[in-house]
Amino acid sequence: MFPLSQKEARAPSTCPGPASTQDLNNGCSKGPERECSSKPEQKTYDVGDPTAAFSSGSSYLSSRGSVIKWFWDSAEEGYRTYHMDEYDEDKNPSGIINMGTSENKLVFDLISRKLSESATRRVEPSLLQYPDWRGHLFLREEVARFLSFYCKSPAPLKPENVVVLNGCASLLSALATVLCEAGDAFLIPTPFYGAITQHIYLYGNVRLVYVYLDSESTGPDTRPFQLTVEKLEMALQGARSEDVTVRGLILINPQNPLGDIYTPAELQEYLGFAQRHKLHVVVDEVYMLSVFEESATYHSVLSLERLPDPQRTHVMWATSKDFGMSGLRFGTLYTENPDVASAVASLCRYHGLSGLAQYQMAQLLRDQDWISQVYLPENHARLKTAHTYVSEELRALGIPFLCRGAGFFIWADLRKYLPEATFEGEMMLWRQFLENKVLLSFGKTFGCKEPGWFRFIFSDKAHRLHLGMQRVRQVLESKPQVAEDPPNSQTQDKGSSQPRGAGC
């Protein structure tokens, strides 16, 4: 058991040693990073270029169509390899174990039973006809009730502030398009769930400004990858100095891939920053019910007594993660801004979900007894067991990692195993894992500025986790760990074999 309160998560013992390829502390002591801004390797922000690696187009497509196709062709290399050789206990036991996709595979039995209940299934004319594109009223009412209860809102949330659509990818696409002009940007702290890049770019042509966070804690009150208002300010000013118009800030809470949970005070700070600059804040809370450690207390932005700028605060939630059904395609926006709600609703013609699925979701969300007394306790217990297993495996391997109590992932520091301290080295290690039939996600896809971090998904059945971790171990044990002074970097963890995840 690893008690994982936020307080403990901030212990400065996490990720000790030279923290990054760029070694942020060299010559800068603990002073603010802008003092180091003359050193290019100490970059505190970056304006993302989603098409940096794009090469050739298709004569049948527009230039944007070619880029869109390129995302399809290139972004899914690992997943394509995986899908051609998926592990199956009986049919393909030497197939690839997927520890890369963030899905909760521990609750299919609970969810399947629930969705098979006849009460959740209904076919009636109104469900087969064109819907209100914001979502059927009966569903928006249920979503408002559900969010009021589970987000602990100070006052009941309202159905007219709810817009329902087919998942949060769609919602990001819609929000980017209606809040930003083409070429504008959102701030986002890194590392972050990298698919957001394409969600806001493919249709919306909106970019991200990376707010780089450091793996090293910089003081007793900070944790690894600590987001501060100072970092936000620096990134905003930096982007503006490059003539990039920043329209908003994206926050993920609980954070993916870190597993961090923001305290109410932190949330207020970030929202206050946004208010001062008239920035929209899109808060992605898709893991809000996947906080599995009792000691960790989650606070939805909707629980705050007073939002600094409610007209520019927009909350995303979905059933994909918290109810283990990414294939059902159900997401929802909550916003008090009627202009934003109407504009997103206008795009919902392209993001609609079946009336039958809407009925099913309403029946699911209204069953508070089942959710609170059956589903969540069992889900959390299973997540905790799985998390404990993978944590212990990593600890046994001497791999530092962030130990949190939320989400499906562990953010682990494999820098000492890189053949070279670069993103090419990171990619080489990732391919070695894949060749040994285990799919992970590597730091670059999360915009992490330090090569060598990997995300391990643990929300899977024990037999697959065992095999996956066994394959990870095989790869790592076959490699010499980088010695104390590796060429061109100080990335290793000085050979520590002790767990360094906060609270673990």
Added chain:
Amino acid sequence: MFPLSQKEARAPSTCPGPASTQDLNNGCSKGPERECSSKPEQKTYDVGDPTAAFSSGSSYLSSRGSVIKWFWDSAEEGYRTYHMDEYDEDKNPSGIINMGTSENKLVFDLISRKLSESATRRVEPSLLQYPDWRGHLFLREEVARFLSFYCKSPAPLKPENVVVLNGCASLLSALATVLCEAGDAFLIPTPFYGAITQHIYLYGNVRLVYVYLDSESTGPDTRPFQLTVEKLEMALQGARSEDVTVRGLILINPQNPLGDIYTPAELQEYLGFAQRHKLHVVVDEVYMLSVFEESATYHSVLSLERLPDPQRTHVMWATSKDFGMSGLRFGTLYTENPDVASAVASLCRYHGLSGLAQYQMAQLLRDQDWISQVYLPENHARLKTAHTYVSEELRALGIPFLCRGAGFFIWADLRKYLPEATFEGEMMLWRQFLENKVLLSFGKTFGCKEPGWFRFIFSDKAHRLHLGMQRVRQVLESKPQVAEDPPNSQTQDKGSSQPRGAGC
């Protein structure tokens, strides 16, 4: 009964008399229209401006976001009024009868029974996980088999050419984006299903170039609103002269709102035109199984032995119309062009449908016995009865209309009832219908160049049709028909009380 073969549908007796506000034949005899191009009122094409009526923005939204919101606020005036006062036999018998939305309300019993069968319902882990974004393979295989059979393709269609998404609105959005740059255009013959304007504009920023068709037949081999290659050429050249880049042509077959069915020879002509100009052709076949007259023979573009340019020919189909389930959100693309398929697939993250719905659709489409022997015969018989009823009502009122054997609509000529021969006059008449509690669609929303045409949806239960037509009659009988020489126009049908729809 109204035998409605294509041959008959071409009878020159349809829509006699002065045909349009612009009176195209004035001084031009039967010569090609380009000879008349010096007369502005004889415009043969137009570059649509989707935001022509847009006024003010929102300070919270981007400029495009404000336009998107404006579409939501303004485009649905009639539907909002309708939804606030929907007719219900028991609860609101004086509510509005909807003869405006193109839905098949005659088959809910058949479809509900089918979708309630336990065989169509399955909840299993693979359906709850992230899908292949093109659609689950089992569904794409079923779609390929289904289209091969019902489109009568010369060779079996292939699952890898199928992309599945949540409806044809989404597909138009995706195709416009990947085939065109922002600001580019598609040609479209008018009148056409007007929502296409927003489907290609809201995300894709793509416009339409209207190819204006004339209500008057121009010869023994033509029908009213006849599309010709000459008209396509003129519109293309006209658009180019205005520096508009045209990337493709959209064809709707069976045509909405005309109900026309293109012959194989016509299809080949239009496709040949597109090939010569390297234009993509998007063929919308969403009504292909809603051809209810035995004498009318439908030919899918996929039935052609040889496509002039298969790499630029893309076919759309959905269950919304042919299976009376617009609320289920299932549409599909068939294209032999792998670049187009991949590019659309890349956008399918934003247009995905539930895995459970995909399973259900696969089960529906595979049941060929039920479709061919139960569903389609019954559906067609009901459509025909409903069509006959509304046709007879229109005939009794002396209203000329196009009498076809496909789709859910009758395109009717109410020019003689307009208070003035303008689109304002058309709107006034439409409002009078709405005030008398019957919702219709007026010609301007279809890009029709002649004010006074209305679309009547007949695919509804008898008691609602009776009430709807009674309310239509009340409005029309309360109005004086415009006399032989109305001020400023020659729009009336010279008082004919005989049916003028071809074949009726």
